[in-house]
Amino acid sequence: AQSVTQPDIHITVSEGASLELRCNYSYGATPYLFWYVQSPGQGLQLLLKYFSGDTLVQGIKGFEAEFKRSQSSFNLRKPSVHWSDAAEYFCAVGAPFGNEKLTFGTGTRLTIIP
Amino acid sequence: DSGVTQTPKHLITATGQRVTLRCSPRSGDLSVYWYQQSLDQGLQFLIQYYNGEERAKGNILERFSAQQFPDLHSELNLSSLELGDSALYFCASSIGLAVQETQYFGPGTRLLVL
Numbered sequence: 001a002q003s004v005t006q007p008d009i010h011i012t013v014s015e016g017a018s019l020e021l022r023c024n025y026s027y028g029a030t031p032y033l034f035w036y037v038q039s040p041g042q043g044l045q046l047l048l049k050y051f052s053g054d055t056l057v058q059g060i061k062g063f064e065a066e067f068k069r070s071q072s073s074f075n076l077r078k079p080s081v082h083w084s085d086a087a088e089y090f091c092a093v094g095a096p097f098g099n100e101k102l103t104f105g106t107g108t109r110l111t112i113i114p
Numbered sequence: 115d116s117g118v119t120q121t122p123k124h125l126i127t128a129t130g131q132r133v134t135l136r137c138s139p140r141s142g143d144l145s146v147y148w149y150q151q152s153l154d155q156g157l158q159f160l161i162q163y164y165n166g167e168e169r170a171k172g173n174i175l176e177r178f179s180a181q182q183f184p185d186l187h188s189e190l191n192l193s194s195l196e197l198g199d200s201a202l203y204f205c206a207s208s209i210g211l212a213v214q215e216t217q218y219f220g221p222g223t224r225l226l227v228l
Contacts, residue, residue: 032214043116043204043219044157051214090157094213101147101170101213104157 006105023091032094118220132193139207152201
């Protein structure tokens with residue numbers, strides 16, 4: 001079965017600074033990988049996803065993520081954060097084969113300070 | 115706004131009771147997913163329906179059941195409620211069955227069991 005780990009429970013970043021949120025997965029092959037964002041009081045919204053091909057994927061709101069097979073990682077990055085990026089971020093993994101559905105990480109809460 | 119609606123937004127009930135949560139998917143989406151989000155368990159997949167039929171089950175308790183109606187709206191029934199069932203319940207929808215499809219999440223129903 002697949003699993004996903006987000007090692008950082010909470011990250012604080014200054015507005016305008018760069019951001020990297022970590023995600024590590026466990027799966028026997030290359031899984032489908034996703035990043036979702038949950039703003040306070042809202043449902044989750046897809047930021048980006050990776051299936052195959054170019055290992056650097058661009059998403060909405062200026063986010064990007066890089067798939068690194070050797071490190072089983074799919075870290076989310078943004079060069080310059082805005083106060084509106086304060087939210088909870090979830091990494092998720094899905095298996096290309098079989099009937100397993102998305103497995104979500106425990107989330108990383110991002111706080112932005114002025 | 116994802117286009118997915120959930121009612122009610124908040125629900126307060128007592129242990130032993132039964133509640134029904136309702137979800138209307140985005141127009142055109144045939145798949146509906148139910149998730150439970152709690153502090154100790156994180157975001158857990160419960161069950162998926164596609165065009166009225168159950169397609170996948172996750173960590174759904176036997177006290178919980180769901181169905182999808184001909185108009186594609188879905189209901190999640192929670193019975194014999196326990197304190198530990200207090201959580202945020204999300205519905206998500208997607209066009210089809212494939213795990214790589216984008217899931218659009220509703221705003222959630224917050225359930226408090228007293």
